[in-house]
Amino acid sequence: MNTVAAHIRSIIESDGPISIAEFMRIALTGRADSYYMRSDPIGLYGDFITAPEISQVFGECIGLWCVDVWSKLGSPAAFTLVELGPGRGTLMRDVLRAARVAPDFLTAATIALVEVSPALRNLQAALLRADGLPTVRWYNGFQDIDVIGPLIVIANEFFDALPVAQFVKGHEGWTLRTVGLNDAGELMLGTQPDAQASVCVPVSLLDAPFGSTFEHSIERENVARAIARVIQNEGGGTLVFDYGFEGPALGDTLQAVKGHRYAGILMEPGMADLTSHVDFTALAEAFAGGGACVSKISTQAGFLTQMGAVERTQILKRLASEQQKAQLESALKRLTSADAMGTLFKVLCAVSSQAIQPAGFEAE
Ligand SMILES: C[S@@+](CC[C@H](N)C(=O)[O-])C[C@H]1O[C@@H](n2cnc3c(N)ncnc32)[C@H](O)[C@@H]1O
Numbered sequence: 001m002n003t004v005a006a007h008i009r010s011i012i013e014s015d016g017p018i019s020i021a022e023f024m025r026i027a028l029t030g031r032a033d034s035y036y037m038r039s040d041p042i043g044l045y046g047d048f049i050t051a052p053e054i055s056q057v058f059g060e061c062i063g064l065w066c067v068d069v070w071s072k073l074g075s076p077a078a079f080t081l082v083e084l085g086p087g088r089g090t091l092m093r094d095v096l097r098a099a100r101v102a103p104d105f106l107t108a109a110t111i112a113l114v115e116v117s118p119a120l121r122n123l124q125a126a127l128l129r130a131d132g133l134p135t136v137r138w139y140n141g142f143q144d145i146d147v148i149g150p151l152i153v154i155a156n157e158f159f160d161a162l163p164v165a166q167f168v169k170g171h172e173g174w175t176l177r178t179v180g181l182n183d184a185g186e187l188m189l190g191t192q193p194d195a196q197a198s199v200c201v202p203v204s205l206l207d208a209p210f211g212s213t214f215e216h217s218i219e220r221e222n223v224a225r226a227i228a229r230v231i232q233n234e235g236g237g238t239l240v241f242d243y244g245f246e247g248p249a250l251g252d253t254l255q256a257v258k259g260h261r262y263a264g265i266l267m268e269p270g271m272a273d274l275t276s277h278v279d280f281t282a283l284a285e286a287f288a289g290g291g292a293c294v295s296k297i298s299t300q301a302g303f304l305t306q307m308g309a310v311e312r313t314q315i316l317k318r319l320a321s322e323q324q325k326a327q328l329e330s331a332l333k334r335l336t337s338a339d340a341m342g343t344l345f346k347v348l349c350a351v352s353s354q355a356i357q358p359a360g361f362e363a364e
Pocket of ligand 1: 028052053085086116120140155156158161
């Protein structure tokens, strides 16, 4: 048994079963040996691949979106550019490269990265410094950032890593899914009555059939509300990508991935990635609850196409070898086609004023 699993077991032995949300928190970020804290899980030799690692075009489109919002804010001389969960730093590097079209944007930006992982902070620093990029500051949480001027926040596959609670419909009503121990001392899923269930499960789903699962992430909503409040006060915008759905909906979307394959949720906490699909409707409501003007929920394909991903790929192909051309085409396809990431990945944005019409969200 690995050290994270042993720690979880000792908590359960002393205090009883824990929620799925607490299990996720400990497994992913709660300790020095948790999944994200100890090493780089992203890429071919890691556990999973993300959009910015597939093609530079992804980050470049987001960079142009940031420049567009900044100019619609009146091109402020100082603003804060935040990325939540920057992974290897690839997305921010590509954003800043694309933003060279507006040199004043780069001069005005103070860059803040929200990253808990020391291992990933080191990678981000090495990548961004190698490009001679401006001063970057790191924070453990969004609430820790000293925001200067208006705020622009980007996030790709950040919200799916935040803890989610699962509620399961039992014979006696809704219960909380838990992680406990079986007679052999192994981790085991269970359920227990919980007062939160009646608050978190939407009224429209209360009568769901026996065995149904509903997921709710208070952590995601808290981050969204906090961002929206600052955007409302200081001006700004935020752009969020993740795999997700329009809720409210039933379903168990919690998954563990290791070495690009699905693994058992309980098999190796701390050694496998754990995520769940993001309820974009709940996220949109949290942004709106914090006072921001929220876009429609769009797809990664819709956004990238409107932001010129196809044209940018064609430009990159002009100077590319035959092998690189094929790679660029296949990367574009992976990001935008419906049988890959194109529609499973959703995107939404929230801005400080109705007067700001953000790029990439026009009706199709
Ligand atoms: C799936 S990776 C996505 C990385 C990157 N955005 C990309 O697209 O390649 C999740 C990122 O969020 C960070 N992260 C996860 N949970 C976090 C938390 N609670 N607070 C801050 N960062 C977190 C991870 O360390 C990692 O950088």
